[in-house]
Every structure is written in structure tokens, then in C-alpha cells.
Amino acid sequence: DIQMTQSPSTLSASVGERVTITCRASQSISSWLAWYQQKPGKAPKLLIYKASSLESGVPSRFSGSGSGTEFTLTISSLQPDDFAAYYCQQYNSFSYTFGQGTKLEIK
Amino acid sequence: EVQVLESGGGLVQPGGSLRLSCAASGFTFSSYPMSWVRQAPGKGLEWVSAISGSGGRTYYADSVKGRFTVSGDNSKNTLYLQMNSLRAEDTAVYYCAKDRLVRFGGFFDCWGQGTLVTVSS
Numbered sequence: 181d182i183q184m185t186q187s188p189s190t191l192s193a194s195v196g197e198r199v200t201i202t203c204r205a206s207q208s209i210s211s212w213l214a215w216y217q218q219k220p221g222k223a224p225k226l227l228i229y230k231a232s233s234l235e236s237g238v239p240s241r242f243s244g245s246g247s248g249t250e251f252t253l254t255i256s257s258l259q260p261d262d263f264a265a266y267y268c269q270q271y272n273s274f275s276y277t278f279g280q281g282t283k284l285e286i287k
Numbered sequence: 288e289v290q291v292l293e294s295g296g297g298l299v300q301p302g303g304s305l306r307l308s309c310a311a312s313g314f315t316f317s318s319y320p321m322s323w324v325r326q327a328p329g330k331g332l333e334w335v336s337a338i339s340g341s342g343g344r345t346y347y348a349d350s351v352k353g354r355f356t357v358s359g360d361n362s363k364n365t366l367y368l369q370m371n372s373l374r375a376e377d378t379a380v381y382y383c384a385k386d387r388l389v390r391f392g393g394f395f396d397c398w399g400q401g402t403l404v405t406v407s408s
Contacts, residue, residue, distance in 0.1 A: 181349070214394035216332075223382055223398035224324075224332065235396065267332055271393025274346045276322070276334040 182206050182270050186279035192287040197258050201282045203251045203268035212272040215244055215253045218281075219264045227266075228253065258284075289313040289397045291321075291366075291383045296402030303373050307402060309366040309383030314397075316364040317341065320386040322395060323357065323368050325379035325404075335381070336368065340389065351377075373406045380404075 183206035193199045203213065211231040216224035226235045228244035231251055241256040255262055263286050268279040295307040309321070323335040336357040337346045345357050356369040366383055380403050384395035 212393065218332075223400060224395075225398075226387070226394060226396050229387065229392075229394045269332070269334075269394065274337070275348045276337075276393055278332040278334065281331045 181275050182209060182272065182277055184268055184270055184277050184279040186266075186268055186282050188282060189280065190283045190285060192285045193258055194287045195258050195260060199255050199258060199284065201253045201266055201268075201284075203246075203253070203279050205249045205251075205270055205272075208248045209270045209272035211247045212270060213244075213246070213251050214269045214271065215242075216267045216269065217262075217264050218267065224267065260286075289385070291385060291397055291399040293381065293383045293399040293402040296381065296404045298405045298407065299373055300408050301374060301406055303406070304369070304371045305373065305404060307368040307370070307381055307383075307404070309368075309399060311364045311366065311383075311385070314385065316359070317361040318389045320388075320391050321359065321366045322384045322386065323366075324382045324384050324395070324398075325377075326382070326401070327376075327379045330379075333379075337386075337391070338366070339391065344391075370404070373404075375406050378404060378406050 185204045213231045215228040218224040232244045266282045322337040338357045354372045358367045380401040382401045383399045385397040387396040
């Protein structure tokens with residue numbers, strides 16, 4: 181199976197800051213990568229697919245980039261609603277796999 | 288509105304069985320692949336199983352292969368996960384998730400609220 185590794189595991193930041201989360205795949209997955217946001221007690225929400233395509237309704241402050249084995253999720257200016265956990269997921273091949281998650285905390 | 292709603296979770300003893308259901312509405316259920324994704328308490332997300340819209344193709348994570356069976360009833364717009372030989376490590380919230388695309392796109396645009404499965408004696 182393809183392993184997905186996110187960094188950092190925890191990120192402390194302030195409202196208005198620009199933050200970046202990195203996701204690395206154990207082998208090339210082309211651009212078959214999605215990003216999700218999850219708040220405590222809630223289901224994940226799709227933010228980005230195909231590495232850089234913004235899901236409908238998701239604010240434009242979220243952006244994704246990368247291909248092959250290295251990917252990033254960037255939030256250009258953090259809003260209070262953005263403090264949550266973020267997961268990357270590869271769908272290049274079955275079994276689909278997720279990164280271990282990044283918890284974005286308020287500084 | 289596109290929605291999926293899981294049910295069937297609960298407490299079960301190790302070695303026992305449980306069947307989860309996921310009722311879908313607001314979209315053509317038979318057209319979309321569906322997956323089950325689980326999340327152990329305080330842990331990350333783990334994809335468990337997927338099924339094509341027609342039900343003809345199924346896929347499983349190695350951790351559940353041979354123990355879990357995914358199926359769908361297109362007449363009832365309902366997805367199922369039959370879980371046998373349950374282990375403590377199967378304890379998790381189980382989410383039903385709709386594929387974004389009508390083929391196996393592999394990413395999920397609609398998730399249920401989850402149903403908790405606890406395996407314990």
C-alpha cells in the first residue's frame with residue numbers, strides 16, 4: 181500500500197496567518213490527491229481534489245499544489261473557522277490511504 | 288439535498304458480527320461508487336471498503352479482507368457493511384462516503400455523521 185506522511189502533526193497559528201501543510205507519498209501518485217477538513221465530532225469535508233482543484237463552495241483562501249510524491253495545502257489567511265484537523269488522501273490505487281492528519285490549533 | 292445516513296453501530300463482543308447500513312438520498316445511488324471509512328477514537332481516517340455503483344466490483348483494506356463484506360441494494364438506495372469476526376482494533380466510528388465521480392474517482396464529497404462500533408467484552 182502507498183503510505184502517506186503529513187507534516188507537521190500539529191501546527192499552532194494565529195488568525196490572519198498563512199499556513200502550509202505538507203503531504204508526502206511513498207511512491208508517485210501523479211495528482212491523485214485530496215485534502216479534507218475535519219472538526220471534532222463531525223465528518224470530514226472535501227476541500228481539494230486532483231491535488232489543486234478546489235471543491236465547489238470551499239473558500240478561495242484554500243489552495244493545493246504538488247504532483248508525484250510531494251503535495252501542499254495552503255491556507256492564505258487563517259480564519260477562526262479554519263482551526264480543525266486536515267487530512268490528505270491518495271486515490272491513485274486501492275487501497276486508498278490517508279495521511280495521519282495535521283491538527284491546526286489557535287496560537 | 289445529497290445525504291447519506293449510517294445506522295447499525297453498537298457494542299459487540301470480540302468474534303461477533305454486526306451489519307451497518309447507510310441510507311442514501313438526493314442522488315442516483317446506483318450511479319456512484321460508495322466507500323466505508325473508519326476512524327478509531329482519537330485517531331486518523333482509514334479507508335475500509337468500496338463498491339461500484341452496479342455492485343459488481345468491491346475492494347477491501349487488507350485489515351478487513353475476509354472478515355467484512357460490502358454490498359448495496361439499489362432498490363432501497365442503501366449500502367451495507369457486514370462485519371464478522373470482529374476484533375478490538377475494529378472499534379471506530381464508521382462513515383459511509385459517496386464518491387465524487389460516477390466512476391471510481393476515489394475521493395468523497397458526501398459523508399454521513401458516522402456510527403460507532405465498539406468491540407469489547
